[in-house]
Amino acid sequence: MAGGAFVSEGGSGGRDYEGGVTVFVVITCMVAAMGGLLFGYDLGISGGVTSMDEFLSKFFPQLEKQRVKAKHETAYCKFDDQKLQLFTSSLYLAALVASFVASVVTRKYGRKVSMFTGGLAFLTGALINAFAINVTMLIIGRLLLGVGVGFANQSTPVYLSEMAPAKIRGALNICFQVAITSGILVANLINYGTSNMAKNGWRVSLGLAAVPAILMVIGSFFLPDTPNSMLERGKYEEAKQMLKKVRGTENVDHEFQDIRDACEAAKEVEHPWKNIRQSKYRPALVFCSAIPFFQQITGINVIMFYAPVLFKTLGFGDDAALMSAVITGVVNVLATFVSLYSVDRFGRRFLFLEGGIQMFICQILVGSFIGLKFGTTGTGTLTPATADWILVFICVYVAGFAWSWGPLGWLVPSEICPLEIRPAGQAINVSVNMFFTFLIGQFFLTMLCHMKFGLFYFFAGMVAIMTIFIYFLFPETRGVPIEEMGRVWKQHWFWKNYIPDDAVIGGHDEN
Numbered sequence: 001m002a003g004g005a006f007v008s009e010g011g012s013g014g015r016d017y018e019g020g021v022t023v024f025v026v027i028t029c030m031v032a033a034m035g036g037l038l039f040g041y042d043l044g045i046s047g048g049v050t051s052m053d054e055f056l057s058k059f060f061p062q063l064e065k066q067r068v069k070a071k072h073e074t075a076y077c078k079f080d081d082q083k084l085q086l087f088t089s090s091l092y093l094a095a096l097v098a099s100f101v102a103s104v105v106t107r108k109y110g111r112k113v114s115m116f117t118g119g120l121a122f123l124t125g126a127l128i129n130a131f132a133i134n135v136t137m138l139i140i141g142r143l144l145l146g147v148g149v150g151f152a153n154q155s156t157p158v159y160l161s162e163m164a165p166a167k168i169r170g171a172l173n174i175c176f177q178v179a180i181t182s183g184i185l186v187a188n189l190i191n192y193g194t195s196n197m198a199k200n201g202w203r204v205s206l207g208l209a210a211v212p213a214i215l216m217v218i219g220s221f222f223l224p225d226t227p228n229s230m231l232e233r234g235k236y237e238e239a240k241q242m243l244k245k246v247r248g249t250e251n252v253d254h255e256f257q258d259i260r261d262a263c264e265a266a267k268e269v270e271h272p273w274k275n276i277r278q279s280k281y282r283p284a285l286v287f288c289s290a291i292p293f294f295q296q297i298t299g300i301n302v303i304m305f306y307a308p309v310l311f312k313t314l315g316f317g318d319d320a321a322l323m324s325a326v327i328t329g330v331v332n333v334l335a336t337f338v339s340l341y342s343v344d345r346f347g348r349r350f351l352f353l354e355g356g357i358q359m360f361i362c363q364i365l366v367g368s369f370i371g372l373k374f375g376t377t378g379t380g381t382l383t384p385a386t387a388d389w390i391l392v393f394i395c396v397y398v399a400g401f402a403w404s405w406g407p408l409g410w411l412v413p414s415e416i417c418p419l420e421i422r423p424a425g426q427a428i429n430v431s432v433n434m435f436f437t438f439l440i441g442q443f444f445l446t447m448l449c450h451m452k453f454g455l456f457y458f459f460a461g462m463v464a465i466m467t468i469f470i471y472f473l474f475p476e477t478r479g480v481p482i483e484e485m486g487r488v489w490k491q492h493w494f495w496k497n498y499i500p501d502d503a504v505i506g507g508h509d510e511n
């Protein structure tokens with residue numbers, strides 16, 4: 001048992017298993033992270049595409065008139081169009097539904113089958129989008145991409161968590177978010193390049209999603225399944241061999257026994273959806289629902305989806321708007337690396353709280369700058385200096401998100417759910433995330449049109465609430481083996497009321 005690798009508000013229990021980061025772990029996780037790359041590409045690509053004139057006049061000609069009118073009236077409403085927003089948001093609605101199907105597939109057939117299915121859906125969606133001739137094709141393509149996202153987001157974080165040794169689980173899991181942010185940045189760069197093409201730039205932008213999709217389909221053939229997943233399906237010997245291989249040591253008996261104990265417990269009660277309603281899983285249920293909700297209501301996707309449109313709304317030229325999106329994309333990736341370094345050093349709570357405060361301040365500043373320049377009427381122009389400051393604050397805001405809620409939004413839910421509720425917990429996390437991503441995608445431009453600069457104050461208020469929520473209710477989970485989370489809740493001032501004594505498992509040699 002290693003006290004140092006354990007929770008700060010804890011004290012007793014826990015085990016430091018043998019085995020470290022093997023080449024095997026690194027390679028398998030890189031392939032698995034392809035799911036994140038694809039998700040990121042889809043998140044990042046729609047923003048630039050929806051600001052391209054050729055795309056807009058082909059599919060949304062009515063917007064042209066609106067934009068001309070907006071030149072003389074309010075800037076806030078330039079892009080307010082339900083169908084245009086549906087192009088962005090529909091993907092997340094499909095992802096929401098698909099994540100429920102994916103949770104069953106992930107449990108019954110293993111993590112890699114889910115990744116393969118996701119890759120295939122991505123591939124089809126990308127091709128339909130690239131050859132779209134009407135809005136219906138665009139939306140069908142986006143829906144298929146959404147199915148891909150649902151499957152990949154369901155299986156990839158679980159896969160990463162199960163492959164990682166407990167002591168670096170945080171860092172490895174964040175590879176998923178690194179992959180997402182890299183995907184967004186690649187998309188921003190591609191948009192910047194294709195916007196200068198004489199024709200069909202948007203087709204290239206949308207079609208290039210096929211490249212990582214192909215890599216994912218091929219990669220998932222070669223991925224091994226996780227020991228946890230093999231045990232879950234009764235393959236004991238294979239699971240043990242796999243654990244030895246993954247950990248790079250023969251001495252895996254203790255860890256194997258703990259995973260096995262958890263697996264036996266999981267088998268007794270077969271229904272993860274029923275299980276998660278039990279009182280002992282109340283904290284997991286609450287966090288698996290609240291964390292993705294809060295992650296989205298930070299307003300991050302306002303920037304990820306609509307940065308080019310937002311910058312154009314503020315009066316930036318075409319190139320400047322797309323370049324600004326590239327800049328926020330770079331900050332997003334770099335700051336995610338910061339969390340890779342710090343999540344297992346400073347812990348999750350510190351990052352959540354620091355990131356929250358940083359985002360709050362920036363949102364107030366951005367709202368105030370826009371308010372001062374555009375007022376409630378939405379008329380006025382930004383001086384270049386003000387525009388630069390807004391960009392700086394948006395970048396600092398993105399950095400705050402990228403080393404806190406971004407990666408932790410996937411990490412924490414995946415590490416607080418023991419095996420018997422994991423598929424349900426993960427599905428709730430993904431679907432709540434997707435639902436609110438959908439809402440932001442569908443309503444941001446309309447909200448901006450009505451709430452004007454006050455919208456940024458609204459997001460600031462939400463960030464304040466979530467930061468207080470974490471302060472009071474979230475215990476540190478750094479270094480806690482997934483199977484032993486019961487112990488952490490049992491020691492928490494609030495959650496202990498929900499946890500019966502027999503729900504604390506792990507450290508079986510002490511029994």
Ligand SMILES: OC[C@H]1O[C@](O)(CO)[C@@H](O)[C@@H]1O
Pocket residue numbers: 043177180181184295300301304332402406407409410437
């Ligand atoms: O990096 C920003 C991206 O990260 C996510 O929150 C996923 O964790 C996305 O919704 C967002 O677009």
